Amino acid sequence: MQTTPNAERYDRLTRSFHWLTVALVIFLFASAQVWDILEKGTPLRKGLQSVHISLGIALAALIVARIAWRLFGGNRLPVITSRTTHLLAKLAHLGLYALLLAQVVLGFGFRWAQDEPFSFFGLFSVPAPFIIDHELSSTLGDLHETVAWAIIILSGLHACIALGHHYLLKDSTLRRMLPAGRKNLQG
Numbered sequence: 001m002q003t004t005p006n007a008e009r010y011d012r013l014t015r016s017f018h019w020l021t022v023a024l025v026i027f028l029f030a031s032a033q034v035w036d037i038l039e040k041g042t043p044l045r046k047g048l049q050s051v052h053i054s055l056g057i058a059l060a061a062l063i064v065a066r067i068a069w070r071l072f073g074g075n076r077l078p079v080i081t082s083r084t085t086h087l088l089a090k091l092a093h094l095g096l097y098a099l100l101l102a103q104v105v106l107g108f109g110f111r112w113a114q115d116e117p118f119s120f121f122g123l124f125s126v127p128a129p130f131i132i133d134h135e136l137s138s139t140l141g142d143l144h145e146t147v148a149w150a151i152i153i154l155s156g157l158h159a160c161i162a163l164g165h166h167y168l169l170k171d172s173t174l175r176r177m178l179p180a181g182r183k184n185l186q187g
């Protein structure tokens, strides 16, 4: 073990960023699965796509803020694990950050290549900084979908490991990412 099981909690902003990211990723993935079964051109399908794009812009801002906070402000707690799995855990967290960043870049590129309106709930639009060939649209879309699945698989595994720490190993890994009021969450 690298730390005592009762290591302190992550700071409030780190915890808020983490759970907001989780909520947005789940919504963004689920919305795409739902519109996929809807008929093309229906208002609901179009509405879901524009909410996906607006919340995608929100996720982009969140990821940038989260990484800046992680690098320059938030408290960093050592992973509670043996030396052998320490590197794996670090790599998985780094992989999640990298996939989320890649997904944001692909999402923006995809929309710009589609050459369709790109706005945040109609409040402001995000113009392309340079022209992206319309022909690249389907490649960017395929990559966006592949990365979406990679995020879901890796974060699913990550969530199972967090739950394993809590219910099987009974250490504080999950608890320190939960709101302060959950001190007495029992395994």
Ligand code: HEM
Binding pocket: 025, 028, 029, 032, 033, 049, 052, 053, 054, 055, 056, 057, 059, 060, 100, 103, 104, 105, 106, 107, 108, 110, 111, 141, 142, 144, 145, 148, 151
């Ligand atoms: C982790 C975050 C995200 C996930 C899991 C996700 C997932 C998906 C999935 C599965 C699709 C369907 C792909 C297809 O069928 O070809 C899709 C489409 C799309 N996503 Fe995302 N996405 C995310 C973030 C973003 C971001 C940040 C943006 C940019 C604002 C974005 C913009 C788009 C656009 C423009 C489409 C196509 C919509 C259309 O067909 O009109 N996504 N996304």
Ligand code: HEM
Binding pocket: 018, 021, 022, 025, 026, 070, 077, 078, 079, 080, 093, 094, 096, 097, 155, 156, 158, 159, 160, 162, 163, 173, 174, 175, 176, 177
């Ligand atoms: C979309 C889903 C998720 C993403 C993208 C995600 C991403 C991340 C990232 C990047 C970190 C590293 C934080 C850092 O040290 O900078 C982290 C930590 C953590 N996540 Fe998640 N996570 C997700 C879902 C979940 C779920 C569902 C749970 C709980 C069941 C969870 C529990 C934790 C815990 C406990 C930590 C702290 C690990 C430690 O202290 O060693 N995560 N998450």
